[in-house]
Every structure is written in structure tokens, then in C-alpha cells.
Amino acid sequence: MPKQITTFEEFIRHILKLVLWVVLLTPLFILPIYYVFYTLFGTSFADLFSLTTKPDQLMAFVGKLMATEPTKTLFQLTTFPGFTFAAIFASVFMIWVERKFIAKIQLRVGPEYAGRFEGILQNFADLFKLLFKEMLIPNSVDKAVFISIPLALMFIAGSLLALVPLGPSTYIADPSVGAVLVFAIVSFTPLVVMLAGWSSNNKYSLIGSLRALHQMVAYEIPMLLSVVGVVVLAGSLDLLKIVYAQSGIWFIVFQPLGAITFFICVLAELERIPFDLPEADSELVAGWQTEYGGMNFGIFQLATYIKFYALAGIFTTFFLGGWYGPGFLPPEAWFILKTFIVMLAMMFPRAVMPRVRLDVLLRGGWSKLMLLSFVNLFIALLVVSLGLYHIGGL
Amino acid sequence: MVDATDAAFVALAIVSVGGAIAALEAKEIIYGAVGLAASFFGVASLFFLLDSPFVAVFQITVYVGAVAVLVLFTVMLVREGRWFGDSVGPTASVAGLITVAALVISLVSSFFAAGLSNASEQASAPSFVDIGKLLTGQFAPVLEILALVLAASVLGALTLAKVDPGAKAQAANERERS
Structure with a gap:
């Protein structure tokens, strides 16, 4: 508890202490920022303030920033194909769409009051609720691991996001092994979920994380194998080259089985209904997320929906021709439209399906989907060897 | 002269070796497992640094x-700690050190014999296509033997884990009777 201020003298002393801290901290933080700013952009803060009165010079300065290298990458990373866009599109817009969509299917109304139009501001209301809640950390948890779990989940979601190519020049990273890197990043999730369940020191969390582990390990392998057909057709592991190879025909035409397998595996990977056994709110409270409340839970939701968007985007990249479409819309718009449709299709089971049983889930993953993905690979090889499709484009 | 690559190499080496040490020495066995994961991740990042992303990604x-x-x-x-609590005696640690030294010497000498000492920086990294061609051409027998070993181990695991249906039914009968 902070000491309560009762007399005027204490009040003055308190103010003086605050002033002292400000005087101490200002050179420590402001000066380095100033120097970094100066070396990066070649102008100082003061010049920027004087620029605000001259709109044309300001616009020229902003244009120069967008074109030069460090700020361009920074902008892409933080704003347009990167984090802010994904956070707004996936977690603010798509959660609202999901609520309304599922509500309409189930003959309900959904969010209605927040915001003038159909409760569109409901998510902001929820965000503020979560922000103002206390972040509870139970006494018997393993603190170091417990606190780092939300960060680790955001790391996974963010790195997946960096791989999604929205357009021929709108991407953050273009590694030469992008198609496998997706699975390398996804394979971190069971580790993190396992640690979350263990560190919470709670039986529901542990059971939930064990279920998540079973499910993710079972569905990661068919997910990887279902993409091998696409890689055979495109002749590359580079996500951009996979999209370029689909300039004529989308791969879903040759690889429908692969697309179905990948779709189901993504649903299982995201723990979405009908594969939401790890959360199973009617049996396990909230599964491995039980002990996380307040903004920690908010970060979990944000990471899940960003991962949802990124994996839907990767589905679009692999099977739906990425940014290709008729020319009246820019490529990025086509990509976002396709991703939106894929996300809607992934939301649909949530409205109509019950949760599957654990043995059905495991048998489906290990035997049926595995078999399907092998059949799909043979179809791809057949298509290539019959000469219907030449590797790397028509 | 230290450049960014050297700094990254040192950082990643610290992560891999430190993770390995943590995996062996951590009091809490879970931290040891996390240290092991960190060590693997550090080694994978070293592969990235060595310009072979394909190996890194599969690592x-x-x-x-x-x-x-x-x-x-x-x-x-296995959180009992039964099998992990015993401290190692001096004879065992000396034997361990000698084994490690022998292993390191043999590995290093075979690497140098394979031409590591005159590796040049300019050699372009092999792509996964080259790896695939080698594995299906010159080294196909190796691939097949590895596949057979893996299949044998999977079969062995299945045999060990298989529950005898007759014994299960018998146990169920006994439970009903009692």
C-alpha cells in the first residue's frame, strides 16, 4: 500500500520527488531516442514540429520515410501487412463477424447494443473490460513460466504473420524455405501449451494441455504432408514462388484432397470447434487457459485470432492462388477477400457442429487424414508425370 | 574485427551451450526440458547463420x-524424482569426461579429414533440390536403411504398447465377478 498523504508538507515533498524522477529520467530516455531519430531520419524533433505548419513539406517528408529502407521495413512490420493490420482485421473485425455470423446461423441476434450499427463496437467494450481487470497470478503457479506464456504465444502468432505474402511486393519476409518454416513455427505451439498447463498447477489446465498435445502432434504431420503435393507442383518451397506458379490455375483444382486435409488440420491446430477439446469449457472450465484472466486472456485471444488469420492466409497462398484475381481490384484486396472467405468457412463448423470425442479425433488424425494426404501426394505426382501440369507453372 | 555475424554466432553459441548445461544441471526437471528445447533452437539458429535454412527448419x-x-x-x-535425484560418484564423472573427450577427438579428426579445414566462405549453400537429388541418387541405400530402421522401431513400439485383447477381457470379467 502506498503511504497516504495527509499533510500539505507531505504533498509538497511528494511533488518534489516526482519532479526529481522526471529530471533524472528525461536525459536517460529522451536523449537516446533523439539521437536514434536524428541518425535514422536526418531531422530532429524540433524540425518536425515546425513541419506541422507546412502540410506540403510534411507530406514530402512522410513520403520519403515510406520509400527509404529502415522505415519502410518498420512500417511493413508494424502496420500494413504486419501487426496492426492483422490485429485490427483478425481480432477486432473478424471476432465481430464471427459473433454475428454464428448468431444468424443459430437464429440469435448476437451483439447489438455497443455502437450504432449491429454492435460493431462490442469488441472495444470487451477490450476495455479486460484491460481494467486485475491480472491475477495465483500463489502456487510457477511464476517465471506462467508470465512468459502469453509472450511466447504472441511470438508464434507474429512470426507466422511475417510469412504471409499479401501481394507481389507486400510481404514482410520471404525466406527460401517458407513452406516448411510455417510448420516449424506451428510446431512450437505444443511446447508452449504444455508449459502453460504445467505451470498453472491446476488439474484442468494439465488435462487440457495433455489433450492439446495429443491433438496437435496428431494433426501436424498430415498438415505437413498435405502440402508436399503443392510443393511438388510448384517446384519450390518459397511462398512467393508457390503463388507465382498458380497464375494460371489454382492448386485447389489439382489438390482438392490436400486442401481438405490442410483445412481440417488448421481447424485442429487452432483448437476451433469441432476440435476444441483442449478448451472444452463445459468439461474443463477453459482447459489450459483456466488460470489466465484479465489482459492475459485478452492476449491469448489476440494471438489465437492472429494465428487464425495467418493460417487462413497460408491456406489461400497454398491452394487459392494467393493474390491472383481479375484486375479491377488490387492484388492485396483479392488476397484479403479470399482470406476472409476462408475464415468464414473455418467459422462455419463452430455454428453447427458438436465437439468430437478424443478417440475419434486421434483416429481421424493418425490414420484417415494421413492416408488422405498420401493419396493427395500421389495425385500430385500423377498430374506431373502425365504432363497435365509442368512444374513451376503452366 | 567483430561484425554482426560474429556477435550473432556468440549469442547463439551461448544459448545452445547454456541450454544444454541447464538441461543437465537444472534442479527442476521441467526447466531442464525447456533448456533442452532452447539448446535445440540455438543449434537450429546456428544452421540459419551457416546459410542452410532447410536443415535449420527441419531441426x-x-x-x-x-x-x-x-x-x-x-x-x-515422471515427476517423482526417483530416477533423477541420485548424485554421480567421482568414478562415474571421470569415466564420463574420458568418454566425452574420446568422442570429441574422434568427431573433430573425422571432420578435418573430410575437408573442413579448407572449407571456403564463398561456396554457395546447397539447396534442398541438391539434397533430394543426392538422397535419391548416390545415397539412396543410406536412405533406405534409415527408413527400414525407422519402420522397425515403429513396429517395435507398437508391439510393446499393444494391449492383449484376451487379457483385457479377462480382467474385465474378473472385475465383474468381484
């Missing part, structure tokens, strides 16, 4: 994604 997928998770899973089921 992450297989070791961090599967092996470390399996270790963590096993460790979580």
Missing part, C-alpha cells in the same frame, strides 16, 4: 516440435 520441426515435446511429456508424467 526446429523435428527437435523442438517433436523431441523436446516428447521429453517434456515424459518428464511431466
Whole structure:
């Protein structure tokens, strides 16, 4: 508890202490920022303030920033194909769409009051609720691991996001092994979920994380194998080259089985209904997320929906021709439209399906989907060897 | 002269070796498993640094994604500490050091014999297409033997894990009777 201020003298002393801290901290933080700013952009803060009165010079300065290298990458990373866009599109817009969509299917109304139009501001209301809640950390948890779990989940979601190519020049990273890197990043999730369940020191969390582990390990392998057909057709592991190879025909035409397998595996990977056994709110409270409340839970939701968007985007990249479409819309718009449709299709089971049983889930993953993905690979090889499709484009 | 690559190499080496040490020495066995995962991840990043992203990505997928998770899973089921509590006597540690020294010497000498000492920086990294061609051409027997070993181990695991249906039914009968 902070000491309560009762007399005027204490009040003055308190103010003086605050002033002292400000005087101490200002050179420590402001000066380095100033120097970094100066070396990066070649102008100082003061010049920027004087620029605000001259709109044309300001616009020229902003244009120069967008074109030069460090700020361009920074902008892409933080704003347009990167984090802010994904956070707004996936977690603010798509959660609202999901609520309304599922509500309409189930003959309900959904969010209605927040915001003038159909409760569109409901998510902001929820965000503020979560922000103002206390972040509870139970006494018997393993603190170091417990606190780092939300960060680790955001790391996974963010790195997946960096791989999604929205357009021929709108991407953050273009590694030469992008198609496998997706699975390398996804394979971190069971580790993190396992640690979350263990560190919470709670039986529901542990059971939930064990279920998540079973499910993710079972569905990661068919997910990887279902993409091998696409890689055979495109002749590359580079996500951009996979999209370029689909300039004529989308791969879903040759690889429908692969697309179905990948779709189901993504649903299982995201723990979405009908594969939401790890959360199973009617049996396990909230599964491995039980002990996380307040903004920690908010970060979990944000990471899940960003991962949802990124994996839907990767589905679009692999099977739906990425940014290709008729020319009246820019490529990025086509990509976002396709991703939106894929996300809607992934939301649909949530409205109509019950949760599957654990043995059905495991048998489906290990035997049926595995078999399907092998059949799909043979179809791809057949298509290539019959000469219907030449590797790397028509 | 230290450049960014050297700094990254030192940082990643610290992560891999430190993770390995943590895996051996951590009091809490879960931290040991996390250290093992960190060590694997550090080694994978070293592969990235060495310009072979394909190997790096599979190092992450297989070791961090599967092996470390399996270790963590096993460790979580065996939290008794029965098998991990015993400290090692002086004879065992000396024997361990000698084994490690012999292993390191043999590995290093075979690497140098294979031409590591005159490796040039300019050699372009082999792509995964080259690796695939080598594996299906010159080294096809190796691939097949590895596949056979893996199949044999999977069959062995299945045989060990298989529950005899007759014994199960008998147990159920006995439970009903009692």
C-alpha cells in the first residue's frame, strides 16, 4: 500500500520527488531516442514540429520515410501487412463477424447494443473490460513460466504473420524455405501449451494441455504432408514462388484432397470447434487457459485470432492462388477477400457442429487424414508425370 | 574485427551451450526440458547463420516440435524424482569426461579429414533440390536403411504398447465377478 498523504508538507515533498524522477529520467530516455531519430531520419524533433505548419513539406517528408529502407521495413512490420493490420482485421473485425455470423446461423441476434450499427463496437467494450481487470497470478503457479506464456504465444502468432505474402511486393519476409518454416513455427505451439498447463498447477489446465498435445502432434504431420503435393507442383518451397506458379490455375483444382486435409488440420491446430477439446469449457472450465484472466486472456485471444488469420492466409497462398484475381481490384484486396472467405468457412463448423470425442479425433488424425494426404501426394505426382501440369507453372 | 555475424554466432553459441548445461544441471526437471528445447533452437539458429535454412527448419520441426515435446511429456508424467535425484560418484564423472573427450577427438579428426579445414566462405549453400537429388541418387541405400530402421522401431513400439485383447477381457470379467 502506498503511504497516504495527509499533510500539505507531505504533498509538497511528494511533488518534489516526482519532479526529481522526471529530471533524472528525461536525459536517460529522451536523449537516446533523439539521437536514434536524428541518425535514422536526418531531422530532429524540433524540425518536425515546425513541419506541422507546412502540410506540403510534411507530406514530402512522410513520403520519403515510406520509400527509404529502415522505415519502410518498420512500417511493413508494424502496420500494413504486419501487426496492426492483422490485429485490427483478425481480432477486432473478424471476432465481430464471427459473433454475428454464428448468431444468424443459430437464429440469435448476437451483439447489438455497443455502437450504432449491429454492435460493431462490442469488441472495444470487451477490450476495455479486460484491460481494467486485475491480472491475477495465483500463489502456487510457477511464476517465471506462467508470465512468459502469453509472450511466447504472441511470438508464434507474429512470426507466422511475417510469412504471409499479401501481394507481389507486400510481404514482410520471404525466406527460401517458407513452406516448411510455417510448420516449424506451428510446431512450437505444443511446447508452449504444455508449459502453460504445467505451470498453472491446476488439474484442468494439465488435462487440457495433455489433450492439446495429443491433438496437435496428431494433426501436424498430415498438415505437413498435405502440402508436399503443392510443393511438388510448384517446384519450390518459397511462398512467393508457390503463388507465382498458380497464375494460371489454382492448386485447389489439382489438390482438392490436400486442401481438405490442410483445412481440417488448421481447424485442429487452432483448437476451433469441432476440435476444441483442449478448451472444452463445459468439461474443463477453459482447459489450459483456466488460470489466465484479465489482459492475459485478452492476449491469448489476440494471438489465437492472429494465428487464425495467418493460417487462413497460408491456406489461400497454398491452394487459392494467393493474390491472383481479375484486375479491377488490387492484388492485396483479392488476397484479403479470399482470406476472409476462408475464415468464414473455418467459422462455419463452430455454428453447427458438436465437439468430437478424443478417440475419434486421434483416429481421424493418425490414420484417415494421413492416408488422405498420401493419396493427395500421389495425385500430385500423377498430374506431373502425365504432363497435365509442368512444374513451376503452366 | 567483430561484425554482426560474429556477435550473432556468440549469442547463439551461448544459448545452445547454456541450454544444454541447464538441461543437465537444472534442479527442476521441467526447466531442464525447456533448456533442452532452447539448446535445440540455438543449434537450429546456428544452421540459419551457416546459410542452410532447410536443415535449420527441419531441426526446429523435428527437435523442438517433436523431441523436446516428447521429453517434456515424459518428464511431466515422471515427476517423482526417483530416477533423477541420485548424485554421480567421482568414478562415474571421470569415466564420463574420458568418454566425452574420446568422442570429441574422434568427431573433430573425422571432420578435418573430410575437408573442413579448407572449407571456403564463398561456396554457395546447397539447396534442398541438391539434397533430394543426392538422397535419391548416390545415397539412396543410406536412405533406405534409415527408413527400414525407422519402420522397425515403429513396429517395435507398437508391439510393446499393444494391449492383449484376451487379457483385457479377462480382467474385465474378473472385475465383474468381484
